[in-house]
Amino acid sequence: MPKLIRGRVPTPERSVEERVRDFNEVNLGYTFELALKEAERCLQCPKEYAPCIKGCPVQIDIPGFIRALRVNKENPRKAVKEALGIIRANNALPAITGRVCPQEEQCEGVCVVGKVGDPINIGKLERFVADYAREHGIEDELLMEVVPNIRGNGKKVAVVGAGPAGLTCAAELAKMGYEVTIFEALHEPGGVLTYGIPEFRLPKEIVKKELEKVKKLGVKIETNVLVGKTITFEELREEFDAIFIGTGAGTPRIYPWPGVNLNGIYSANEFLTRINLMKAYKFPEYDTPIKVGRRVAVIGGGNTAMDAARSALRPGAEVWVLYRRTRKEMTAREEEIKHAEEEGVKFMFLVSPKRFIGDENGNLKAIELEKMELGEPDETGRRKPVPTGETFIAEFDTAIIAIGQTPNRTFLETVPNLKVDEKGRIVVDDNLMTSIPGVFAGGDAIRGEATVILAMGDGKKAAKTIHKYLSS
Numbered sequence: 001m002p003k004l005i006r007g008r009v010p011t012p013e014r015s016v017e018e019r020v021r022d023f024n025e026v027n028l029g030y031t032f033e034l035a036l037k038e039a040e041r042c043l044q045c046p047k048e049y050a051p052c053i054k055g056c057p058v059q060i061d062i063p064g065f066i067r068a069l070r071v072n073k074e075n076p077r078k079a080v081k082e083a084l085g086i087i088r089a090n091n092a093l094p095a096i097t098g099r100v101c102p103q104e105e106q107c108e109g110v111c112v113v114g115k116v117g118d119p120i121n122i123g124k125l126e127r128f129v130a131d132y133a134r135e136h137g138i139e140d141e142l143l144m145e146v147v148p149n150i151r152g153n154g155k156k157v158a159v160v161g162a163g164p165a166g167l168t169c170a171a172e173l174a175k176m177g178y179e180v181t182i183f184e185a186l187h188e189p190g191g192v193l194t195y196g197i198p199e200f201r202l203p204k205e206i207v208k209k210e211l212e213k214v215k216k217l218g219v220k221i222e223t224n225v226l227v228g229k230t231i232t233f234e235e236l237r238e239e240f241d242a243i244f245i246g247t248g249a250g251t252p253r254i255y256p257w258p259g260v261n262l263n264g265i266y267s268a269n270e271f272l273t274r275i276n277l278m279k280a281y282k283f284p285e286y287d288t289p290i291k292v293g294r295r296v297a298v299i300g301g302g303n304t305a306m307d308a309a310r311s312a313l314r315p316g317a318e319v320w321v322l323y324r325r326t327r328k329e330m331t332a333r334e335e336e337i338k339h340a341e342e343e344g345v346k347f348m349f350l351v352s353p354k355r356f357i358g359d360e361n362g363n364l365k366a367i368e369l370e371k372m373e374l375g376e377p378d379e380t381g382r383r384k385p386v387p388t389g390e391t392f393i394a395e396f397d398t399a400i401i402a403i404g405q406t407p408n409r410t411f412l413e414t415v416p417n418l419k420v421d422e423k424g425r426i427v428v429d430d431n432l433m434t435s436i437p438g439v440f441a442g443g444d445a446i447r448g449e450a451t452v453i454l455a456m457g458d459g460k461k462a463a464k465t466i467h468k469y470l471s472s
Contacts, residue, residue: 006117057457098127163191165443166246168459228414259356293397300402
């Protein structure tokens with residue numbers, strides 16, 4: 001058994017002074033030497049008992065890929081190739097999940113080492129393997145060992161939506177020999193990976209590289225195709241043997257506060273889409289403008305709120321996060337909150353908007369906020385915010401509302417026989433089949449707004465059940 005080292009090896013990060021001026025990635029990742037040091041901390045729990053594997057939604061053999069790094073430490077290329085092969089057996093997008101997966105709540109959250117010290121930095125090790133493999137041509141080499149062995153089975157599957165769930169389902173099915181076509185409504189594939197997560201957390205070049213790997217498996221991706229409008233759902237059913245729906249949760253949740261339609265108020269969805277997909281922060285080099293005022297309020301306490309706050313900060317605004325609970329109850333990852341605080345985002349806790357106040361031209365100028373206090377725990381285990389009746393007015397010329405998103409209504413309205421629940425989520429059985437035979441669904445479309453890795457877990461499971469369905 002290796003000697004237990006309680007403290008994890010930190011990953012280098014860009015300085016605050018440098019990173020707040022641009023949208024380049026903040027975390028620089030491990031070198032091979034640093035990755036090895038962190039890998040040596042792993043206790044190598046037996047695979048059948050390893051809690052980290054059980055805590056991973058896609059069941060990566062975590063001790064196995066870490067072991068590959070350790071036993072081949074004299075040969076970095078061999079070490080990374082073996083590690084990547086183990087990871088990709090269960091995860092088609094490791095460079096992405098290594099960056100945005102909430103490992104602290106999943107694999108790292110149940111790590112045995114974490115009971116006496118810092119858990120193994122599984123996410124950063126996964127990212128290192130994927131990045132090193134991409135930069136040294138190892139990923140293409142591994143892929144070319146897989147592709148020639150794929151044997152077509154003559155059956156076709158359509159995937160609606162090119163987000164994490166759809167991409168994972170498509171990649172898994174392609175490896176099984178299915179002819180897969182993804183239909184994506186936007187002009188770039190990737191879903192939330194492309195339009196929702198900022199460049200400083202997930203560089204779009206990484207997303208494009210991962211998408212290329214999926215295409216090399218034989219998956220076709222057709223963009224600018226709005227299923228239900230450009231092509232009907234019934235036409236898809238006639239052409240394909242099965243369908244997977246991964247349309248995500250792209251409809252912003254907006255509370256009907258008075259004044260919510262004033263100029264200068266964005267949904268986080270619109271704001272981040274303009275910033276990420278349309279490169280609005282580079283206007284006029286890119287032709288999509290965005291107005292970020294002098295003083296910005298971001299309403300919400302999740303990862304999307306942190307992404308919006310840190311994105312608004314970079315053009316030079318003073319940014320405040322307004323949250324109706326306390327820091328302890330925030331759902332954002334601790335790393336994202338920490339980065340926001342370091343960069344200068346300010347926080348105002350136990351407040352909730354009462355109304356938005358405009359000037360004579362219909363532009364936002366202030367927000368009336370109501371003070372809150374914490375009551376009894378709700379169904380999430382967090383204490384409920386309770387209004388106190390006391391209000392005050394704070395000046396803001398821009399507001400970004402980040403209080404959640406719901407499934408895509410535009411698509412659902414075109415499939416009347418598809419059963420949905422009261423929150424607009426597609427209803428599925430234990431095999432992820434919908435109320436329509438041969439039609440499956442997963443990701444945020446069935447869960448509501450959730451994580452990338454949970455969506456990928458659904459995509460992987462759906463691929464297996466689609467294969468079983470079409471083989472029976």
